[in-house]
Amino acid sequence: SAVLSLALLAGCGAQPAATNGGSGAEAGNGEQVAKIGYIGFxxxxxxxYGEAQKQGLELALTELNEANKGKLKIELITEDSGGKKESAINAANKLINQDKVVGIIGPTLSGEMFAIGPVASEAExxxxxxxxxxxxxxxxGEYVFRNSLPESVAIPAAMDVAVKKHGIKTAAFIYAKNDDFSVSGFKTMKATAEKMGLTNLGEETFSNGDVDFAAQLTKIKAANPDALFVSALYKEGSLVVKKAxxxxxxxPIIGGNGFNNPQVLEIAGHAAEGLIVATPFSPDKKDxxxxxxxxxxxxxxGKKPDQFAAQAxxxxxxxxxxxLKTNKGGDRNALRDELAQLKDFNGVSGKLSFDEKRNPIGVPVVVTVKAGKFVTFE
Ligand code: 1QQ
Known part of the structure; x- marks a missing residue:
């Protein structure tokens, strides 16, 4: 391991010092040009998830470049991570060192952010x-921001209304053990259930990529819980709901953020009826x-946007x-400082301010599936 550290040190030394500059520039007519990278699943x-994000980003980009003509032109460089940490790291390195973007949007998964947040922070x-x-x-690190409402805010909101409405007293849990988002969501579900005084009747796990959940769900059924809590991405989550x-x-089944995509309705079909989830965005909002x-x-x-499109x-x-506030298309630190000061941004996924830890402050709505559609839970 001494040899390895030496090799790593040598590797570091060989790299050019992190520059503070993206390659954004002045177009000559006073227009700032800024390159933004997007890393998506x-x-x-x-x-x-990635498709919705890409569409939301591109719609915004078209509008913004039109509205800011002569002031700011954003170029979007899109990279596919396939939801994999290693690919996300490669994409981040390319965007930072080769394309010299001023900032990055994404990556889709929390696990990917845990992998590349340090890379971006290191490169300022x-x-x-x-x-x-x-x-x-x-x-x-302080270069890492998110406008996505944390599960620690969303899940308790969903649980609160679900428990009251259905008189839930006991709970069982199932989650993807090899996905950081799913594990984190499960921990929030479990801690919230404890706080609410629910009896924990069992915890089951699976891995992303699994398609057979019969053994776990049969065990859960035998424990006879009042509700099932599922922390998963849409593919596995929907298959769990279907099998249940x-x-x-x-x-009643209460899910997390992974369920906020119309694919749930496709994959789970009729089994999705009654599913309860919290989301910061509903296309039905009268706003x-x-x-x-x-x-x-x-x-x-040709379709309604989901939460992922809205947040993108x-x-x-x-x-x-x-x-626009930095007035310096390529300055990464200037952008970082402006982002940190964001207050009362009025977005389609809600009003947004960052708290002192750069987390968004927001209020979720709780939705449920009724007749094949997500509708407000009442
Ligand atoms: C996370 C999530 C996922 C559902 C994103 C697709 O919320 O990874 O944090």
Whole structure:
């Protein structure tokens, strides 16, 4: 290991010192040009998350470049991580060192952010998570931001209304043990249940990529809980919900942020009925901003935006607003400092300020699936 550390040290020394500059520039006419990188889960089992994010980002980008003509032009460079930490690290290194972006949006998964947040911090490059909801994201460093509402805020909101409405007294849990987001969400669910005085009747796990959940769910059914709590990404989460109903586990199911994608309705089908989740965004919100966004998104993509699209759209607006304030397209530290000062940003996924740890302050709505659609839970 001494040899390894030496090799690592030598490797570090060989690299150019982290520059503070992205390659953003003045276009000559006073217009700032800024390159922003996006790292998304664009292929594989979570591709619908990445697709929604990419669409939200691109819609915002078109609007912003039109509105800011002559002042700011943003170039978006998109990288697919496939939801994998190693690919996310490669993408971050490319964006930082080769493309010289001024800031990064993404990556999609909390686990990926735990992997690349330190890389971005080391290079003094601001990084804005638009869907990272695990605990500890902002502890990575002061270049790390997120506009995604943490599960520690969203889950208790969903549990509170679900427990009251259904008179839940006992609970069982199932989650993906090899996914940082799912593990973090489970911990929040378990701690919240304890606080609420629910009896814990069992905890089961699986791995991302699994397709058979019969053994775990059969055990849970035998324990006869009043409710099932699922912390998972949409693919595995939906299959869990489907199997639960198949084996006759017909108790209320409360999920986490991973369920906020229409793929849940596709994969779980009728079994998704009654599923309860908290989200910072609903396309049904009677708010002019939101309805405008929904309309434009539908016109462009032929479907309603989900939470991932909304937070991506807001994320691009946040970057642009901060870049305009810095008036220096390529200065990473200037962008970082402007992001840190963000207050009362009025986005489609809600009003946004960052707390002292750069976490968003926001209020979730609780939704449920009724007749094949997510609707407000009442
Ligand atoms: C996280 C999440 C996932 C559901 C993003 C797709 O919230 O990884 O934090």
């Amino acid at each position: 664009l292929s594989g089992s979570g591709a619908a 490059t601001p990084i804005l998570g638009i869907s990272n909801t695990a605990e500890g994201i902002n502890d990575i 109903r198949e084996i006759g586990l017909n108790v 002019e901003n939101v309805q405008n966004f929904v309309k434009k998104y539908e016109e462009k993509y 759209y807001d994320g691009m607006y946040i970057m642009a607003q901060s870049l």
